[in-house]
Amino acid sequence: MGKVTMGPQYLIYPMPILLVGANVHDKPNFMAVAFCGIANAEPPMISVAIQHHRYTHGGIRQNLTFSVNVPSSDLIKEADYCGITSGSKVNKVEACQFKVFYGKLNNAPLIEQCPVNLECRVVHILDLGSHSLIIGRIEETYVSESCLTNGKPDVNKIKPLIYNRAPSRHYQAFGEVVAKAFSIGEELKPKE
Amino acid sequence: MGKVTMGPQYLIYPMPILLVGANVHDKPNFMAVAFCGIANAEPPMISVAIQHHRYTHGGIRQNLTFSVNVPSSDLIKEADYCGITSGSKVNKVEACQFKVFYGKLNNAPLIEQCPVNLECRVVHILDLGSHSLIIGRIEETYVSESCLTNGKPDVNKIKPLIYNRAPSRHYQAFGEVVAKAFSIGEELKPKE
Numbered sequence: 001m002g003k004v005t006m007g008p009q010y011l012i013y014p015m016p017i018l019l020v021g022a023n024v025h026d027k028p029n030f031m032a033v034a035f036c037g038i039a040n041a042e043p044p045m046i047s048v049a050i051q052h053h054r055y056t057h058g059g060i061r062q063n064l065t066f067s068v069n070v071p072s073s074d075l076i077k078e079a080d081y082c083g084i085t086s087g088s089k090v091n092k093v094e095a096c097q098f099k100v101f102y103g104k105l106n107n108a109p110l111i112e113q114c115p116v117n118l119e120c121r122v123v124h125i126l127d128l129g130s131h132s133l134i135i136g137r138i139e140e141t142y143v144s145e146s147c148l149t150n151g152k153p154d155v156n157k158i159k160p161l162i163y164n165r166a167p168s169r170h171y172q173a174f175g176e177v178v179a180k181a182f183s184i185g186e187e188l189k190p191k192e
Numbered sequence: 193m194g195k196v197t198m199g200p201q202y203l204i205y206p207m208p209i210l211l212v213g214a215n216v217h218d219k220p221n222f223m224a225v226a227f228c229g230i231a232n233a234e235p236p237m238i239s240v241a242i243q244h245h246r247y248t249h250g251g252i253r254q255n256l257t258f259s260v261n262v263p264s265s266d267l268i269k270e271a272d273y274c275g276i277t278s279g280s281k282v283n284k285v286e287a288c289q290f291k292v293f294y295g296k297l298n299n300a301p302l303i304e305q306c307p308v309n310l311e312c313r314v315v316h317i318l319d320l321g322s323h324s325l326i327i328g329r330i331e332e333t334y335v336s337e338s339c340l341t342n343g344k345p346d347v348n349k350i351k352p353l354i355y356n357r358a359p360s361r362h363y364q365a366f367g368e369v370v371a372k373a374f375s376i377g378e379e380l381k382p383k384e
Contacts, residue, residue, distance in 0.1 A: 002337045003304070005295075006345075008236045008330040015230060016207070037229015037239050038207060040320035044200045047229050047239060047325070073370050080377030095380050103197075112195070126316060126327070128232035133239070133327070135320070138200040145194045153198075153358035162354065162366060166345040169374060175367030178265050178353060182361060185272030188287050 017163040017171060019082055020048050021067035021109045022059030028093055028100045028109030030069070031056040032083030034163040035131065044138040045123065049131040055087040057132065064122040065105045066136060069114035072159040076171055078113075079161070103140050110142060115158045117142040209355040209363060211274055212240050213259035213301045214251030220285055220292045220301030222261070223248040224275030226355040227323065236330040237315065241323040247279040249324060256314040257297045258328060261306035264339075264351040268363055270305075271353070295332050307339040307350045 015034040022029060035049035046068060050057045060066045071079040078096040085092060093100055099112035103119045110117040120136030147157040161171045207226040214221060227241035238260060242249045252258045263271040270288040277284060285292055291304035295311045302309040312328025339349040353363040 003293075003309070003334040004337055004340065006333040006335055009310075009333040035230040035233070037231070037241075038227040039229070039239070039241050039318075039325045040323045041227070041241075041243075042322040045320055047231065049229070049231050049233075051233075076371045077376050077379055080371065080373060080375065081380040082377070084374055084377050085381070101195075117195070118201075123320075124318060126231075126318075128237055128315075128327070130234040131232045133231045135318070135325070141198040141201040142195040143198055145196055148196065149359055155356050155358045155364075158358065161370060163373060164347050164366065166347045166350065167341055169372070170369045171371045171373055172347075172369050173367035174354060174356065175365035177362045178365050179268045179272065179363050180361070181272060181355060181363055182276055183272065184269050184363075185274070185276050187269055188273040189277070 015163055017071065017079055017161045018048070019069040019071055019079055019111060019114060020050070020056060021069060021111065022056050022065070023063055023107050023109060024055055024059035024087055029056055029059060029087035030082045030092055030098070030109070030111065031087070032079050036068070039135050045135055046118065046120065046138060047133055047135045049128070049133050051131055052127075060122065060134060061125070063107050065108040066120050066122070066134070067108040067110050068118040068120060069111040070116035070158065070160050071114050073161055073173055074159070075113060076161060080171070103142065105139055115144040115147040116153065207355055209263065209271055209353050210240070211261040211263055211271055211303060211306065212242070212248060213261060213303065214248050214257070215255055215299050215301055216247055216251035216279055221248055221251060221279035222274045222284055222290070222301070222303065223279070224271050228260070231327050237327055238310065238312065238330060239325055239327045241320070241325050243323055244319075252314065252326060253317070255299050257300040258312050258314065258326070259300040259302050260310040260312060261303040262308035262350065262352050263306050265353055265365055266351070267305060268353060272363070295334065297331055302334060307336040308345065309334040
């Protein structure tokens with residue numbers, strides 16, 4: 001059959017790299033997260049999985065709010081830094097020179113330099129083992145004006161990144177458009 | 193500040209496109225899912241969000257197992273077809289000429305042509321509104337031998353796709369490597 005088994009693995013599941021923010025002891029902190037997901041459409045909800053001991057985790061549990069910031073490829077150094085350091089030891093906002101702003105929730109810190117920012121209110125926390133799965137209802141979305149085309153967010157300006165572990169751990173850009181969604185599959189429908 | 197608000201939106205959250213499989217009335221069926229996520233590391237778990245009325249949803253609820261199949265760009269037509277049709281009306285396996293195999297769970301159908309296949313056992317189902325968030329523990333991972341490099345899965349051979357909604361709904365390939373993860377951020381650490 002040409003298949004090999006590799007045991008239970010999530011290693012080949014490509015995910016975007018995001019910066020999750022929370023106020024911890026009343027100061028903004030951010031961590032890099034690739035364990036994320038879309039959880040619901042109406043109302044819009046997303047999920048992030050965070051290890052229990054992480055500094056940001058404490059802030060989210062305390063405030064029951066968090067932010068999700070999509071770094072562009074220009075911010076990859078900062079995003080990676082937020083993944084290899086802990087807010088318990090360094091001031092990441094200072095080190096990364098992030099400009100922080102707050103939106104309607106007042107206590108979910110947002111990064112101005114990130115082209116897309118989501119403010120979320122926690123609706124569920126599931127302890128699944130090594131990680132807590134935190135499900136947040138998106139309360140507001142902010143997009144940098146410079147990343148809009150005709151008033152709509154444009155991935156070619158946002159330049160989000162994928163975190164890829166196969167075969168080694170890299171950040172990759174989005175590549176060429178392969179096909180139009182909800183369209184190319186029509187070719188497989190029987191002709192009438 | 194150069195930001196515009198867009199209301200609560202998940203539209204700018206780039207996600208991989210996957211084929212979620214389940215046996216429904218004892219026959220294999222697959223649907224395209226971009227609402228997915230990594231939920232836990234130890235033990236490995238993933239999440240998929242599926243509308244309650246979907247045909248596949250019934251099969252997952254009944255068996256409490258499902259599969260996740262990563263289509264390569266060669267299979268984009270089939271993947272899209274599985275997103276715009278319902279198993280209640282058409283036999284998708286036949287239309288797409290999928291070769292289906294089963295692994296250790298016996299009732300989670302896997303697609304041989306997809307380079308990566310995960311078998312999952314349901315551990316949680318959360319009804320969040322429009323969608324059920326289904327959390328599955330990965331029981332086994334299968335990778336096509338042709339997509340390995342030195343025994344490790346290689347994204348350049350797997351060729352997974354991102355589903356992107358901004359500005360319009362397209363499938364995009366992975367692009368160039370931008371940086372090494374857990375590494376480039378070192379540059380921001382103070383010199384010792």
